[in-house]
Every structure is written in structure tokens, then in C-alpha cells.
Amino acid sequence: xxxxxxxxxxxxxxxxxxxxxxxxxxxxxxxxxxxxxxxxxxxxxxxxxxxxxxxxxxxxxxxxxxxxxxxxxxxxxxxxxxxxxxxxxxxxxxxxxxxxxxxxxxxxxxxxxxxxxxxxxxxxxxxxxxxxxxxxxxxxxxxxxxxxxxxxxxxxxxxxxxxxxxxxxxxxxxxxxxxxxxxxxxxxxxxxxxxxxxxxxxxxxxxxxxxxxxxxxxxxxxxxxxxxxxxxxxxxxxxxxxxxxxxxxxxxxxxxxxxxxxxxxxxxxxxxxxxxxxxx
Amino acid sequence: xxxxxxxxxxxxxxxxxxxxxxxxxxxxxxxxxxxxxxxxxxxxxxxxxxxxxxxxxxxxxxxxxxxxxxxxxxxxxxxxxxxxxxxxxxxxxxxxxxxxxxxxxxxxxxxxxxxxxxxxxxxxxxxxxxxxxxxxxxxxxxxxxxxxxxxxxxxxxxxxxxxxxxxxxxxxxxxxxxxxxxxxxxxxxxxxxxxxxxxxxxxxxxxxxxxxxxxxxxxxxxxxxxxxxxxxxxxxxxxxxxxxxxxxxxxxxxxxxxxxxxxxxxxxxxxxxxxxxxxx
Numbered sequence: 263x264x265x266x267x268x269x270x271x272x273x274x275x276x277x278x279x280x281x282x283x284x285x286x287x288x289x290x291x292x293x294x295x296x297x298x299x300x301x302x303x304x305x306x307x308x309x310x311x312x313x314x315x316x317x318x319x320x321x322x323x324x325x326x327x328x329x330x331x332x333x334x335x336x337x338x339x340x341x342x343x344x345x346x347x348x349x350x351x352x353x354x355x356x357x358x359x360x361x362x363x364x365x366x367x368x369x370x371x372x373x374x375x376x377x378x379x380x381x382x383x384x385x386x387x388x389x390x391x392x393x394x395x396x397x398x399x400x401x402x403x404x405x406x407x408x409x410x411x412x413x414x415x416x417x418x419x420x421x422x423x424x425x426x427x428x429x430x431x432x433x434x435x436x437x438x439x440x441x442x443x444x445x446x447x448x449x450x451x452x453x454x455x456x457x458x459x460x461x462x463x464x465x466x467x468x469x470x471x472x473x474x475x476x477x478x479x480x481x482x483x484x485x486x487x488x489x490x491x492x493x494x495x496x497x498x499x500x501x502x503x504x505x506x507x508x509x510x511x512x513x514x515x516x517x518x519x520x521x522x523x524x525x526x527x528x529x530x531x532x533x534x535x536x537x538x539x540x541x542x
Numbered sequence: 543x544x545x546x547x548x549x550x551x552x553x554x555x556x557x558x559x560x561x562x563x564x565x566x567x568x569x570x571x572x573x574x575x576x577x578x579x580x581x582x583x584x585x586x587x588x589x590x591x592x593x594x595x596x597x598x599x600x601x602x603x604x605x606x607x608x609x610x611x612x613x614x615x616x617x618x619x620x621x622x623x624x625x626x627x628x629x630x631x632x633x634x635x636x637x638x639x640x641x642x643x644x645x646x647x648x649x650x651x652x653x654x655x656x657x658x659x660x661x662x663x664x665x666x667x668x669x670x671x672x673x674x675x676x677x678x679x680x681x682x683x684x685x686x687x688x689x690x691x692x693x694x695x696x697x698x699x700x701x702x703x704x705x706x707x708x709x710x711x712x713x714x715x716x717x718x719x720x721x722x723x724x725x726x727x728x729x730x731x732x733x734x735x736x737x738x739x740x741x742x743x744x745x746x747x748x749x750x751x752x753x754x755x756x757x758x759x760x761x762x763x764x765x766x767x768x769x770x771x772x773x774x775x776x777x778x779x780x781x782x783x784x785x786x787x788x789x790x791x792x793x794x795x796x797x798x799x800x801x802x803x804x805x806x807x808x809x810x811x812x813x814x815x816x817x818x819x820x821x822x
Binding site: 294296303304305306307308309310312443445446472473474476478479480514515516517518519521522524525526528529530531532534 | 576588723725752754758759794795798801804812
């Protein structure tokens with residue numbers, strides 16, 4: 263596993279928990295980065311910081327760089343993975359925080375490599391506003407790689423945003439959006455599923471995977487399609503082609519494969535009971 | 543999720559990392575329990591302790607009780623799950639540390655409920671010694687719910703122990719043993735797989751699941767069978783029967799179901815490459 267990364271947390275809106283560690287590094291353990299949040303009360307995850315490469319505060323969040331892996335939209339990680347597919351003709355990215363892009367390009371050239379793809383158009387701005395002016399039925403897929411719903415990303419978890427996404431998608435188009443941890447946030451997930459079920463008239467599915475640097479070690483995704491040709495998210499029509507020239511140049515996949523794709527839709531019973539009561 | 547549990551860590555053999563937190567609670571964050579270990583350098587996982595119910599030191603480890611869930615052999619958690627199956631006639635348990643059993647019975651009656659099953663025989667003693675005197679071919683299944691390979695559980699990860707297990711199993715009998723995290727310990731996993739491949743002549747498979755209170759959020763298992771009738775671990779012959787009287791009385795399963803069983807054998811590519819090079 264790579265151990266470099268960017269940690270982005272809201273610079274406002276996070277309640278202090280009385281330990282003085284809400285901002286991260288670190289009143290708690292000198293030389294360590296600790297994440298505590300009202301989003302995961304009673305838990306703290308700490309990573310030893312070998313060297314602080316960069317520390318700054320943008321208009322939207324604290325941006326810190328050190329040798330831990332976290333992948334987010336503006337860092338180019340999703341772009342890098344999307345760029346593996348030669349069937350994709352155009353990739354727009356809308357990132358609110360230019361500092362994330364700049365910092366990723368400077369410190370993580372292997373991660374930010376996605377920005378170099380000629381199909382990519384970078385827009386610095388608010389995704390909510392961007393989607394409002396997109397012509398109806400423009401996109402085949404929308405990927406929302408957001409931070410948690412406390413702070414600047416809050417709107418990205420609300421129904422009006424999902425309605426904008428649905429309008430921007432072609433019939434049978436798909437959206438994948440960050441959807442929190444089954445261990446920590448079933449109540450948030452329940453609301454997201456409920457909102458998506460009302461907005462998206464195709465398939466609505468929840469999937470999850472493991473990320474060792476996130477609180478609880480897992481993160482989830484909502485996958486939804488608009489009314490149109492049916493989409494079977496668990497059994498995709500196109501498998502990633504290891505022989506594809508574009509994929510080859512980016513090196514072998516470290517985590518993803520068809521089995522792990524299938525498995526990510528298998529849910530523990532406690533999550534299944536909540537989610538299947540709200541989904542199809 | 544239940545948030546009660548027992549944390550058992552070796553009382554000897556853990557190097558200090560200079561923060562004074564190697565023993566757990568807690569020079570690091572007052573009122574919090576922190577786990578740091580040379581097993582996961584550079585990481586610490588902390589859980590806020592609402593109330594310390596018990597704190598003691600046995601001959602083998604520090605035993606602490608507070609409101610966090612961790613399931614281990616002597617706490618009765620595995621027994622509770624095994625007891626759901628009416629097809630099982632006899633269950634022996636060998637636990638080295640009587641204090642774990644006593645503390646679990648006192649503070650976690652819902653977890654320790656497995657000890658009440660009339661099929662259960664509790665032996666307090668060393669599992670390695672116990673297995674050496676077991677007649678050849680005694681057991682259909684052996685479950686090893688050990689702590690990490692630093693400290694008293696070290697022998698349980700070594701080849702002579704696996705050889706004792708194999709001898710104690712009938713032909714085609716199966717063993718399930720704790721096998722660390724793919725995110726933190728691929729080098730240990732590689733050795734375990736290699737040892738098991740040499741000892742067990744049937745199927746040798748690696749599976750994993752998510753446990754939010756463990757470092758990295760995941761834990762793995764080795765599943766092996768002895769030479770005999772073939773065993774397909776990923777697609778078991780017997781599915782758990784929700785109508786079974788024994789299972790009914792223990793309440794619905796919170797996590798386990800047939801899909802999650804299947805999914806636990808699907809590995810990320812980086813783990814698959816290492817494990818499949820050593821396994822069948």
C-alpha cells in the first residue's frame with residue numbers, strides 16, 4: 263500500500279470534543295495526526311507523521327500533506343482510475359478547492375497523473391452550481407467523491423443535489439457517490455438510500471469497500487441509475503481489460519478486480535435489513 | 543453494533559514506542575484506550591472509554607473490560623456462534639487464560655452464553671499441549687481464535703502447531719485460524735499460507751472480514767482441510783438454517799449471511815497475487 267496522501271477536513275463546523283484535537287495535528291500525540299469528529303464519537307484514528315511536507319488553510323478546509331494515502335476528487339485519484347478506460351471520450355472534473363489540485367500535483371505526481379489525460383477538463387468551482395447549468399442528459403456517468411456531510415460537502419448528500427445529478431444524466435445513466443460507513447453511519451446511509459430511491463427511478467444499490475486509513479476501516483458508495491435501460495451494478499457488462507493500452511500504461515490495478523467488484527455489493531445482515539427495506 | 547468487549551494484549555514482549563501507550567490505557571489520550579504495537583507501526587487506534595468495568599493482569603496478558611466489542615476464544619463468542627448449529631454433537635474449548643472466561647461470564651452474559659450449551663466442555667490450558675495428546679482424527683473442525691503472533695500466541699502461527707492440528711483432524715476435516723490483516727501483515731500472511739500449504743493437503747484458502755475496532759479495520763482467516771473428501775470453503779454444503787430451533791433461540795444473526803460468506807473469499811489483487819502464488 264502507498265502511504266502518502268492528502269487529508270482534507272472541513273476548516274469550519276467541526277465541534278471540538280474537548281481534547282483539542284478536532285483540527286487534526288495534534289494536541290493529542292505529538293508527531294501524530296489524529297482524526298476525531300462528531301461523525302465518529304468515541305473513536306480516534308491516528309497515523310504517525312514521518313514528515314510534514316505541506317500545511318495550509320484554504321478557503322474551504324485545512325489541507326495537510328504527509329505520508330499517508332487518502333484519495334479524493336481534486337487529488338486526481340478518481341481521474342487516474344477513470345482514465346484507464348479507452349471507451350471514455352470526455353472527462354469533466356469540478357473541484358471546489360484549487361489548493362487540493364495544486365498540492366496533489368506538487369507532492370503526488372503519481373496520483374495527480376489523471377489531470378494529464380487529454381480527455382480531462384478541469385473546472386474549479388462549486389459542483390452544485392456546475393450541475394445546475396448542465397444541459398439535461400449530458401452525462402453517461404457522474405462520480406461524486408466528496409468529504410463527509412458535515413461542512414462544505416453537506417449539500418452533496420441532499421435531495422436537490424441528487425435531482426440535479428439525475429437531470430444531468432442520460433436515460434439509464436449512472437451515478438456513484440460517497441456514502442459513509444456501515445459501522446458508523448447507518449442513520450445517514452438510511453437517509454441517502456431513501457433520497458436516492460425517490461430521485462433515481464432505475465436501480466439503487468449500496469456497495470462498500472475497505473480503506474484502512476478511514477475511521478472504522480470501511481467506506482460505502484451509492485450506485486444509482488436513472489429511468490432507462492436497466493443497469494445491473496453487481497455484474498457489469500464491461501470488465502476492465504488488462505490488455506487495453508491505456509490501462510497498461512497506468513500499471514496493474516492494485517486493489518480492484520471483478521471478484522472484489524462483485525463482493526462489494528454483499529452486505530452484512532444488519533445493513534442489508536435497513537438498505538433493502540428502502541431499495542430495489 | 544454492540545459496543546462492549548474485552549481487549550486482550552500480551553503483557554510481555556510488546557516493545558514500547560516511546561509514547562508510554564504500549565500497555566493501552568492511556569498515557570496518550572486521558573480517558574481513551576489506545577492500541578499501538580510494533581505489529582502496526584505508525585498507527586494507533588483509540589476508543590473512548592465510557593467506564594472501566596474491570597482492569598487486571600493475568601499470568602498471560604493484560605485483561606481490560608470496557609464498552610467496546612472484541613470477540614475472542616475465551617470470551618465465549620465463537621462458542622455462541624458454533625452453538626447455533628444443531629448438527630454439532632460435542633464442542634471442546636481450550637483456553638489458556640481462565641481470567642478471560644471469568645471476566646466474560648461476569649460482564650458479558652450475552653457473549654458468554656456459549657458456555658451454557660450442554661455440548662461444551664471447557665479445558666483451561668495450553669492449546670499446543672492439548673492438541674499433542676489428542677488421538678489422531680478426533681475432530682471434524684478446529685477453530686483457532688488467537689491473539690497476534692507477538693507474545694503467548696506465537697506458537698499458534700508456526701508449522702509444528704499446524705501439524706498437530708492436521709493430526710487431530712479426521713480426513714477432510716477443516717481448520718479456521720486467525721490470519722491477520724491484508725493491509726498490515728502481508729509478510730506474516732505469506733508465511734502462514736506457505737506453512738499451511740505444506741501441512742494441509744486438502745484446500746487452503748484465505749478469507750477476510752471487517753472489524754471496525756481492529757487496526758486497519760479488517761481481519762483475516764486461513765481455512766484449510768486435510769487430505770480427504772474435497773472441501774469448497776467458498777460455497778459451503780450446509781447453509782445456516784434460520785428455522786433451526788437452536789439458532790432461533792440465539793436471535794437473528796447480525797453480520798453473517800450466505801452472500802457475506804461468499805464475498806469474504808474475494809481478495810484485492812495485491813493480496814490475491816501473493817496468496818494464489820502459494821495456495822490452490
